Amino acid sequence: MAETFLFNIAERVVEKIVVLTVDEVRLAFNVKTDLKKLEDTMISIKAVLLDAERQQHQNEKLRLCMWKLRDIFYDAENVIDDFKCEALRKEDAINHPSINNLKVRVFGSCCLPLSFSSKMSHKIKAINRRLGELATEWNSFDLRQCSENRHVFRRETISFVDSSDVIGRDEDKENIISMLMKPSEDQNVPVIPIVGLGGLGKTTLAQLAFNDDRVTSLFPLKIWVCVSEEFDLSRLLKLIIQSVNKEERCDDLTLEALQACLRSLLNHKKFLLVLDDVWNENQAKWVELRNLLRSMDGLSQSKIIVTTRSWKVASIMSSIPAYELKGLHLEDCLALFTKWAFNDGDERQYPNLVRIGEEIVKKCKGVPLAVRTLGSLLFQKTDKSDWIYIRDNEIWTLEQKENDMFPVLKLSYNYLPSHLKRCFALLSLYKKDEMYYSDRVIQLWMANGLLEHPKQNQEWEDVGKRYLNELLSRCLIEKERDFGFYFIFKMHDLVHDLALDVSQKECKTVNFETERVDENVRHLLLCDEKLVEVPRVLEEMKNVQTIIIRDASEESKTIHESVINLCVSNFKYLRALELSHSPLAALPNSIGTLKHLRDLDLDECRGIRELPRSFYNLRSLQSLNLGDTGLKQLPDSVQRLIELRHLVITIEATHLKEIRAGCWTSLQYLKLVRCIKLECLPEGMQYLKSLGTLVLSYCIRLVSLPWSLKFLTKLEHLEIIGCSKINLEMEAEEEEEKDLQLSLKTLSLESLSILTDLPRLLLQGSSSTLQQLRISICPHLSGLPAWLPNFTSLHKLEIMGCINLSALPEGIDRLTNLRELTIGRCPQLSKRYKQNGGEDWHKIAHIQKIDIFG
Secondary structure, three states, X not given: OOOOOHHHHHHHHHHHHHHHHHHHOEOOHHHHHHHHHHHHHHHHHHOOHHHHHHHHHHOHHHHHHHHHHHHHHHHHHHHHHHHHHHHHHHHHHHHOOOOOOOOOOOHHHOEOOHHHHHHHHHHHHHHHHHHHHHHHHHHOOOOOOOOOOOOOOOOOOOOOOOHHHOOOOHHHHHHHHHHHHOOOOOOOXXXXXXXXXXXXXXXXXXXXXXXXXXXXXXXXXXXXXXEEOOOOHHHHHHHHHHHHOOOOOOOOOOHHHHHHHHHHHHOOOOEEEEEEEEOOOOHHHHHHHHHHHHOOOOHHHOEEEEEEOOHHHHHHHOOOOOEEOOOOOHHHHHHXXXXXXXXXXXXXXXXXXXXXXXHHHHHOOOOHHHHHHXXXXXXXXXXXXXXXXXXXXXXXXXXXXXXXXXXXXXHXXXXXXXXXXXXXXXXXXXOOOOOEEHHHHHHHHHHOOOOOOOOOOOOHHHHHHHHHHHHHHOOOOEEEEEOOOOEXXXXXXXXXXXXXXXXXXXXXXXXXXXXXXOOOOOEEEEEOOOOOOOOHHHXXXXXXXXXXXXXXXXXXXXXXXXXXXXXXXXXXXXXEEEOOOOOOOOOOHHHHHOOOOOEEEOOOOOOOOOOOHHHXXXXXXXXXXXXXXXOOOOOHHHXXXXXXXXXXXXXXXXXXXXOOOOOOOOOOEEEEEOOOOOOOOOOOHHHOOOOOEEEEEOOOOOXXXXXXXXXXXXXXXXXXXXXXXXXXXXOOOOHHHHHOOOOOOEEXXXXXXXXXXXXXXXXXXXXXXXXXXXXXXXXXOOOOOOOHHHOOOOOEEEXXXXXXXXXXXXXXXXXXXXXXXXXXXXXXXXXXXXXOOOOOHHHHOOOOEEEEEO
């Protein structure tokens, strides 16, 4: 069912009003008064929104009222953002009468024109009036303040399972039993966490181990407790006591009495306790139970199994690595599907249905509960059309019972805090099986104002990373590869279905067959090779904030030109526009009217040779990707975009124009890619005081790094790839430069054909901060510096394809924080440090994860 995301929208709008009235611009008195009224009204509504979100599924009138509120809240957000745009325009006019007269911006000195203030006052009054008209209906629902947003029903599970119903988990079962039989190494509570996506079979695996004869003989006392959403110590103690002794009456006992009762039952006994379906991420609650269990005599001989969908829960409850449950193999899924879809042996009578069944099973991507759900929907149905219907529909559109796949998976969404729900929904704008890049996702979230305001010493990007880590910890996304300053992740098809379900009135994928789109949809993915023109259903829309084009015909400029024209004419509050791989030869001058645009992606638009004169009007731009374009030179107007935080550039010139003081003061990320004529980095790099990431990729004539990099004290990530002429020798010449305090965390050097030394100045200035070092395909590098073992924070070292590197520096064993070491295609190193027979293996044997190959 589509979500309104009303609580989160209200949070962001109230936050913006507060920032506007406190920090940014001088507001006319009437505007301040109207804004204060709007703020008070929204705070009042927000106070009961959690209760409204809980009740909406049983009250259709309430739900419809919430949709009306959503549209008003969005309009309010647009009006608030108008103030920011006007402040930027006013400031630009004052500070930039010409590009040669740059000044540091001060929002507080910006006084808005009376005509603008008057117009805004009317708009805010109109919003207040609309809220007032809705007030009677809203108040009639008698909503109350509450602090819990989880409309979750308590699950119950039992310890018994019929092993004949389980397919493909024999190896997992043996692994868990092996862990149970292994003696504990210390006096800590021995907890074995099983982690995985909802529906993978974590409970089933625990049941299989729980009922195995070997486990029964090892643990005379076995206890099964389904924890579900309420991790309350008194409740858990009662459940454990009643599981041990069903005759024990403990409903009215105090917590102290419950503890005494449990001690009498468990003292000196070896037991297996299963805590199934744990969601609690509050460490203090777990510590209460852990400390009580620690007080039992003989605890070290006992074991606890925990099943959870959260890596955070696993890390809180156990010091050993969690057991990650993976999906079933296709053959096992087919066998399981056949078991649920047919009576024994009947599948042989319907080979045509079995073939369709194989296609259905592939949709489940290894999740046994999804296989069971779809198989059971088809049980005793022999009409081919029924099977085709299941095959061709998304799982979330199919009718299901409470314990089927989609309701179980929806629990994971219900447990998300409100700020993550809307962010999760936006992930539906990607195609199934598409890889997500963490930095791109964060930029899209930022552009649409989905991130909460950063705390002190944090950046917006840090908030986005925290959100992604929360989704990772809940198994809703899966990390594929980590590059330090960004990572690639994927989303299981069924989780993508979940995102599609909750985002139905926020996000829409449009193809050439699309006949209808809700007029209030905010985010569009235009995705189809057959799409040669903008569907007419989009021409009546006004509220779109995101446009992404994927897979449109590269031969046709029509679709891209039409999209831009539609944006200019209809989508006045557009925040994100992705036109990557577009065949466009130029951007229209009218693009400058998109004053709210924050994210513009022109990656691989090779036909674009220059930017239009109006480009400087895009003052709200935070992210600009001009990578692999045909751009001749970066115009001065781009330096006037003082909100820019993420910039990717490809130019044909030999030099970039000098960076002037006051320009790009917010820039966090700068990438120069395939600037094949570029001979040096621009003058004025020292002014990029906020720069955290610098990437130089295939700038084949670049010969050195500028000394000005030593002033970039916030630079945390440096990546240099394919710069075949670059020499990184940066020796400190002045005495004071030897004590530089820099902040590099990751350094990646790849395909540098003449590299003979590492950038000493930058590295020695970061000796206490460097965490990851990657050196790949540097054939002339024959030795690593003797001072490398001084990097006390280094935890990941990767050396690949360095054929002349013969040894790691002396003292490598001093790197006690080094947890991962990879050596590949380095013949001399591989021989010297291999585990069996390597003369220097003992120097690296302390490292937890070592991978040596080739």
